[in-house]
Amino acid sequence: MxxxxxxxxxxxxxxxxxxxxxxxxxxxxxxxxxxxxxxxxxxxxxxxxxxxxxxxxxxxxxxxxxxxxxxxxxxxxxxxxxxxxxxxxxxxxxxxxxxxxxxxxxxxxxxxxxxxxxxxxxxxxxxxxxxxxxLRKNFKLWLVADKVLTQVINRDVFIDGEVLLDNLEKDFKYFVQTKLFNSCIEILEKSRKILISGDPGVGKSVTSKMLTFYFVKQGYQIRYTTNGEISDLKRSLQDNRELKEVILLDDCFGQYYLKLKQWQDSELISLMNYINLCENKILILNSRVTVLNEAQVVSRKLREYLEDDKVKIKTINMNAITPTEKAKIFYNHLLKNEIPNDYYASVRKNKNYITIVKHPNYNPRIIEYVTHQRRYSKVEAEKYYNFIIETLKNPQEVWEEEFSQGLGVGDRVWMHTLFSLTDTLVSIDLLEECFINRLQMEGNIDNTTNKFEECKKRLTSSLVKVVDDGKGMVTGVLNPSINDYMKHSILSNQLEVNNIIKASVYIEQIEKVLGNAFEKEVNLMLERGTILEKKSINDKIPVYIIFALINNRIRNLDYRKYISEGLLKINNLQDFFGTKLSKAGIISKLLKDTEIFDFYNIKELLEDYSFRRNFITNLNLKNVTAILEILDSKEYTEEPIFEDLIDSYRSMIENHVYDLDLLDYIEAEDCKDVAIAYYNGTNEEYEEALEVLKNQITELLIEEIMSLIFGPNNDEIKEYTFEFIIDRLNDEMEDVVKWYIEPEPDDDYPDPREDNFEDDYTLDTLDIILDRDI
CATH class of the missing domain: 3.40.50 (Rossmann fold)
Incomplete structure (x- = not known):
């Protein structure tokens, strides 16, 4: 069994x-x-x-x-x-x-x-x-008992992203169930949200993965993203709030904070609010400590959300693993990588393993590095312990020797090209395209053999992984510390930066290596028209073009055909070189700037239905209202094409009103009288208090939204529009209010950082784990 x-x-x-x-x-x-x-x-x-x-x-x-x-x-x-x-x-x-x-x-x-x-x-x-x-204490034992892993691998449990399965069986077999892991389970079972923080390599990702499969055991389906796009993750969630789903967002702020777009904090908060409302949803986030701290400094909204005592989201510092748990992690890596006994003998000699386990720089990622066959085989067996200690003393040099001495020119070009394309995973075909373009520029490499496949074969399992994500083969570095090393080594080498830019096929490659200087380069490319020579992985070029038309007033009729696509692809809020830019703002400027409007003949473009559709999609209620005001002020609003556009916007407004989230219009203070009646009054008193609150919210909706959109004299439209709002209030109000007035628990789980996680270990404890044969 x-x-x-x-x-x-x-x-x-x-x-x-x-x-x-x-x-x-x-x-x-x-x-x-x-x-x-x-x-x-x-x-x-x-x-x-x-x-x-x-x-x-x-x-x-x-x-x-x-x-x-x-x-x-x-x-x-x-x-x-x-x-x-x-x-x-x-x-x-x-x-x-x-x-x-x-x-x-x-x-x-x-x-x-x-x-x-x-x-x-x-x-x-x-x-x-x-x-x-x-049984519960032995996570690795009971999870397999019901063949959960087999179900996952056979896709009986839905997963958005095959990458989650990569090395799953090995990760599972050698995973150490720490006190922190058990604490995470307790928090999730109570609060349904957790944010796991820690330094690079301490085990955030594998802990998050194992927590996810813990909830698979409980009958949850998995929602997972490998690209950090919260919007993609939100779209994958099922509308059915009763469906049990566990959402895993690995590296939720990116490997560096610069990857967190300006709107992403709002999307993350929106996702967490959604979890609050759905008792059958679990959210697991993780982030590096430095990235999390910087995110909170930059985003006041995110900082306030995480600091709010009412928010049931906990930050667990993964650095608090105990010496005993470190010993178990070390021993499991020795087993996993089949360390020869003569090498292990140098670790056991004079109980050297105690120094390793208690080293201040101990980190599972470094342990993973020093137990890899490709690394330990370069040193003599009797010097293996010294090799481990030297690596712990100088962890920043973990990858330096590998890149400078262990890789040939072709391998380094392969890795640098990968870095220029992604922090996570990228299509193997796309990487090959960029790699070949770079080799052609180099001109001094023997191209009579398939250099791409040769490099991929050498690098796989030592520096990179290649997996099938369900759509095709993708590749990425084995762990983020490799990206950390390449970021420093590449960006400090201006010659290599120039080579990457010169050989770039995709605009994202230029963006990756230029950082803050990217804005100037893009503006030059837009002015010269050379931006059309580049491809874009994320279809950014139409968005860059429409941004340049509006903000830099660039005139180039070659760009006209990209306006519709740019309007479709821009999100509600985008960050362009530190400037917040909304789609509504772009449309407003486009309508107000007569010169640009006439030069690109926007009026003629609007006669095309698909252009009008792109003009109005992905706008919220406030955006639509603002644009309607502009359209009402234009002298040509009587023309059929603009009447049609205005009607489209009005239809959108009704749809927005229908989809309103009632929680946005209810404050906890408003529920005070209802709560008193709910707990202390009769059923009639409760129903009466609830009805009063319904009326207050209805009036608020009419005052703040409908009068703004339709004007004070459209009472007939208001009455018609609010019939379905009142019906929704009748159906949903009680559940919504109860969500606010349920009593808080008497106590909360303490922050594990405040607990004493140092167990009463003795030398015997570490000996039991490490002084044994492999």
Missing amino acids: YDYTNLSANEFEILCSDILSRELGIDLRHFSPGRDGGVDLTESPTEKKVVVQVKHYSKSTFSSLKTSLEKELEKLKEMKPRPNEYYVCVSKDLTVDNIKEIRQIFNDYMDSDKYIFTKNELDEFLSKESNQDI
């Missing part, structure tokens, strides 16, 4: 300790190998009345298990005093004959086979309702 192969030897010992402690009614401790004298678990290191030998031999033959147990018998014979009870706990399924043979080995110490716990007995124990707390 349960798959114990995902547990390390130490994790299996801990599981057996929990199980037998409860089964026998005593508190068992476990000990490090080499000093146990045949004892893995016992209630007292001095008396040893009860002794348990644990054998994690799930993948081995019974013959190997038997041989190992026969060796334990020799240790048992030397044990003074003789234990009263001796148990054997194994992770294998055993036949009746197998059990008899083990019983025969320990015939002098066992009077029945009840002292032998096999996989079958362990499964039976963990299946009991009364023991679910022990």
Whole structure:
């Protein structure tokens, strides 16, 4: 029933300790190998009345298990005093004959086979309702129990992004379930939102991934984005609020804050507000500490939201992992990468692993680096420990040697081209196109072989990963620290920046390497018309063009055909070189600027239905109202084409009114009387208070919206339009108000940063984990 192969030897010992402690009614401790004298678990290191030998031999033959147990018998014979009870706990399924043979080995110490716990007995124990707390502690065990991972891989559980599955089974098998992970679960089960912060490489992404699959176990579907676009994520959410969905936004502010667009904080807050309203939605965010801090400095709205005591969103610092947990992470990496015993010997010698685990620069990403075969194989086995310590002392040099000495010119061009295109993942075909263009410019590389495939093969698994995202093959760096290194090395090298710009196929490549200087370059390209020579991954060029037409008053009839597309693609609010620009603002300027309006003959363009449609889509109620005021003031509003445009805008207004979020018009203070009646009054008093509040909100809607749009004399339109608003108020008001007046919990989960996460570890604790064979 349960798959114990995902547990390390130490994790299996801990599981057996929990199980037998409860089964026998005593508190068992476990000990490090080499000093146990045949004892893995016992209630007292001095008396040893009860002794348990644990054998994690799930993948081995019974013959190997038997041989190992026969060796334990020799240790048992030397044990003074003789234990009263001796148990054997194994992770294998055993036949009746197998059990008899083990019983025969320990015939002098066992009077029945009840002292032998096999996989079958362990499964039976963990299946009991009364023991679910022990099962829950072993996340890796219970998640697989119902074949959840198999369901995910077979797409029985919907995932928006195949990248989430990349290396899932390995991540899962070697994941360490920390106290912080358990704390995250508690917070999410209560508040349904969490933001996990921490330094690069401390495990934010893998923790977020495992939290996501924890909720898959609870029947949730996954919504996930790999490109950081919150709007894409929001569009993937189902309208059904009853549908259980867990939303994962990895690196929610980007790898550097400059990736957070001006409108993205509003979209993120909107997403979190949506989660507030939907009891069946879970939101998991993560961000680097530095990026999160900068985001809050730059965005007052985001800072106020996160600091509001009423907001059930918690920031957990992933740096608070304990020495014991660090030891487990280190050991799992050693197992995962199959470190040879002669290398591991230098780590075990004189208990060197204690220095590693307690090093101030300890970081799972550095541990991942030093346990990779490509790196450790470059040093002699007896110097492996020194290599690890030197890397911990100088973590900024983790990738420097790899790039400067380990890569050829073609490999570096491949990596630099990848950096110029993305911080996350990019189509392998698109990368190849840009790589080939760069090689043609270089001119000094042998092109008689397929250089792209050769470089990809060399770099895969050491610096980059290639996965199928469901739409095609995509590639990106193995972890963000590689991008950190390239950002510094490339941007500090003006010659390489110039080469990337010169060889660029896509405008995003220029934007990536120029940063703040990109505005000047784009303006020059717009004035010269050379911007049309570039492609755009995100179809930005039409938006740049319409921005230039309006703000720089550039006149170039070659740009006329891009105006409609630019209007369609611009979001409600865009950030152009630090300037906030709305679609409504562009349209307003376009209508008011007579010279530009006439030069590009906008009036003629408006006669095309598709242009008019692009003119009005993606505008909110306030935007539409502002544009209507401009149109009403124009001298040509009586012409049929403008009458049609105005009618389209008015239809949009009615649609906006119909889709209004009532929460925007209700304050907690407004619900005070309703709350009093709800808790202390009669049902009639509650209904009366609710009706009063409905009337207040209806009047507010009429005053603030309808009078603004239709004017004070359109009472007939107002009455017609508000019929469906009143119906909605009748249907939804009670639920909306209850959302405001439900009492707050008496207490909240404390910030884990304020807890003492340093467990009472001793040298024995670390020895148990690390002083054992791989």
